[in-house]
Amino acid sequence: MRRGSIVSVLAIAAAALGASWALHAQPARPPGRGSGDVTTTPAGPAPKRDLTGVWTMRNPAGMTRRRPEAPAPTPWGLAKFKEAKDSNGGSYTLDQTNDPVITKCFPPGVPRVYYHPFPFEVVHTPKSTLLLYEYDHLVRRVYTDGRPLPEDPDLLWMGTSVGRWEDDTTLVADTVGFNEKTWLDRVGHAHSDQLKVHERFHRVDRDHMQIDVTMTDPKALTKPWSLTFYYELRPKWELGELSCSGDNPTFTAFER
Numbered sequence: 001m002r003r004g005s006i007v008s009v010l011a012i013a014a015a016a017l018g019a020s021w022a023l024h025a026q027p028a029r030p031p032g033r034g035s036g037d038v039t040t041t042p043a044g045p046a047p048k049r050d051l052t053g054v055w056t057m058r059n060p061a062g063m064t065r066r067r068p069e070a071p072a073p074t075p076w077g078l079a080k081f082k083e084a085k086d087s088n089g090g091s092y093t094l095d096q097t098n099d100p101v102i103t104k105c106f107p108p109g110v111p112r113v114y115y116h117p118f119p120f121e122v123v124h125t126p127k128s129t130l131l132l133y134e135y136d137h138l139v140r141r142v143y144t145d146g147r148p149l150p151e152d153p154d155l156l157w158m159g160t161s162v163g164r165w166e167d168d169t170t171l172v173a174d175t176v177g178f179n180e181k182t183w184l185d186r187v188g189h190a191h192s193d194q195l196k197v198h199e200r201f202h203r204v205d206r207d208h209m210q211i212d213v214t215m216t217d218p219k220a221l222t223k224p225w226s227l228t229f230y231y232e233l234r235p236k237w238e239l240g241e242l243s244c245s246g247d248n249p250t251f252t253a254f255e256r
Helices: 003-017 077-081 100-104 249-255
Strands: 053-057 120-124 128-133 139-144 161-165 171-177 196-203 209-214 225-233
Touching: none
Parallel strands: 139 161
Antiparallel strands: 053 120, 053 225, 120 128, 128 139, 161 171, 171 196, 196 209, 209 225
């Protein structure tokens, strides 16, 4: 892997989001996607049980960025956090960090995947909902065929997800089976393989979606930790190729 490329693109992504807690900020506009792609007409009502489309992180109009709730780690979680050398808080440089996304090109896990300022696409099938992230071609399959969560799940980067429609505009998903190789966020909060992530994908109207995420982990967190992310529909966008290997024009463009 060409490490300089992934370091460069993530550094620019960090600047676009603004400091380590700026998960609600509008991201940098990806190459080839102009301001004309932004929806300017009034949003219509949300279609029923349909999240289809490409979504990009964007604050609702008039909302100011706010600092999200901080996690409450257990002694184990706090010890793991102290081992983290994140490059987003200013204490460590990109050459000093031990961030697994930057140094090892690991998948980010959930919910950290939402901290990356790149769009994702939702595709519905009869048995599942696919979440296709532009970042490193990551794919999540949220099973919606009525199956229960696995009692003894395989330990995966992005976990195993089971979902259902709570109402006509809200898809809920529960995910278990995470390995312990990822961070919950960009500053190094850890989790164990007991982590469970609950997500509510609420389509507010035609053009806007709110994702509420709640994490529970009895080994790493003394109480549930909740975050909210805001997204806007981009009907003219298509996902590009953005690989952690760095061997593609997208990463090269970010380096210039």
